Amino acid sequence: MNLKELARKLDLSPTTVSRALNGYPEVNEATRERVAAAAKRYNYQPNTRAIRLATGRAMAVGHVIPLTTRHEIVNPVFADFIAGAGEVYSRNGYDMLLSVVPDDNEERAYRELKSRGTVDGVIVHGPRLDDPRIALLTEMEVPFVVHGRATGSALPYSWVDVNxxxxxxxxxxxxxxxxxxxxxxxxxxxxxxxxxxxxxxxxxxxxxxxxxxxxxxxxxxxxxxxxxxxxxxxxxxxxxxxxxxxxxxxxxxxxxxxxxxxxxxxxxxxxxxxxxxxxxxxxxxxxxxxxxxxxxxSVREAGRQAADMLLSLISGRETGPKELLLEAELIIGQSTGPCKG
CATH class of the missing domain: 3.40.50.2300 (Response regulator)
Incomplete structure (x- = not known):
């Protein structure tokens, strides 16, 4: 089924259906829910190329990864985060663009993503004290969400973090x-x-x-x-x-x-x-x-939440900055007991 056929079944214009599926804020919530339900019922799969042409969006999210041996991104936690984020991207017709760059090329990588128009937004990983990427992306007017928070940052920004x-x-x-x-x-x-x-x-x-x-x-x-x-x-x-x-x-x-x-x-x-x-x-x-x-x-759940937050900012359904603080649960296992000393 294509977009025109889905629109006919709903008695809506193709433009309205397209905007509803892509989260445009001018489409009311009831219409968005009706279109989403019909798309699921008829197993409608959007044509990503057509969406790009119609909306001017890249339909991709960027992840820039610094290549260094002394950085927490080498931890396999990253893979689970990406898996969670990827679920949300796939469900919404978005691709994921991973750029692995030398540390001193990180700013250049972000600027090239912006100038080429290859992504609609980015997720920032491994935030550091006074992280300069927040000021950079804010100045570039690129939608972004930070996985974590950056102590010392004076600018407001969107983030998902564990307490x-x-x-x-x-x-x-x-x-x-x-x-x-x-x-x-x-x-x-x-x-x-x-x-x-x-x-x-x-x-x-x-x-x-x-x-x-x-x-x-x-x-x-x-x-x-x-x-x-x-x-x-x-x-x-x-x-x-x-x-x-x-x-x-x-x-x-x-x-x-x-x-x-x-x-x-x-x-x-x-x-x-x-x-x-x-x-x-x-x-x-x-x-x-x-x-x-x-x-x-769950870092996979954090990936889902960060991706959903970013897509909401890209579509205009939400305006930033958005913040989500997840609480960690204390699980009792076999590794603790009373002090013997």
Whole structure:
């Protein structure tokens, strides 16, 4: 079925049907819902090339990925985010354009996307402290949504983020309630916004219980298995090792568990561990009973929400800035127990 045939069945003009399917704000909600229902009923698949010609849109969303070895985008969390975003793009007739560029070419990549008209908007990944991309994209008038937030940014912008500060505050409190006082932090790289917020939650919870910070058991590293192993092994060799750990990802936690077992200790009995679990499709935290106690928030769902927010901004259904703060759930697993010391 083509657009004209669908329009005839609805007794609407092809232009109205096209605008309804593409979210133009001048089409009222009742008409949009009626057209969407008919498109689903008749299995109508829009002709993307025709939409591009009719609307002047590229019908594509850009993701610019800096190519660096010391950046959190190397984490497989990115794949699940893209999978969630891709579901929304596909449902709405959008393509996804991935550009992997050297760090010093990132600004040029955004400007080329704009000048060529190859995308209608972009999603910004891995926001950093005072992230310059926010000012750049605002000045370029490119619709964008940030996955995360950028501490220190003075400009308003649209974002989808997890409440990282509250998640790690709550996790630290849980360990304190179990009697732990030597709680180590194995964090991501702390020029990244999420890591800044996680440290803040951890530090606040300790301060509220009158516990002084110990830099010897607080590390900031790339979120890899080897980094988790190396840093936790060093902590456990120290004269006054931690009895519990907060670890910023499942992948780092695998290295932490290896270090704990190499020391002849038992996870959850001798050393308690809480991780942040992004609910990765191919790296699950156990089956019925979680392996790790975790602050859990689906990164795939964050991808869906960010993509939906961006398409709403592109279509004009929504005006920015839009903000969505997702809460992480504390899941009790086998990796935590009362302090023995």
């Amino acid at each position: 990282n500060r509250r998640a790690f505050h709550r996790a630290t409190e849980f360990l304190l309630d179990l009697g732990h006082r030597r709680i180590g932090l194995v964090n991501g790289l702390e020029f990244m916004d999420f890591a800044i917020r996680r440290r803040a939650g951890y530090e606040q919870a300790l301060a509220q219980r009158g516990i002084a910070l110990d830099p010897a058991i607080m590390v900031s590293e790339e979120m890899t298995e080897t980094a988790g192993h190396r840093t936790v092994a060093a902590m456990l060799r120290a004269p006054n090792p931690p009895t519990a750990l907060l670890v910023s990802s499942m992948i780092m936690a695998l290295g932490a568990r290896r270090a704990i077992e190499e020391k002849g200790l038992r996870l959850g009995r001798d050393v308690s561990v809480i991780i942040h679990d992004d609910e990765l499709s191919y790296l699950r935290n156990g089956d019925d009973v979680p392996i790790f106690t975790a602050t859990r928030s």
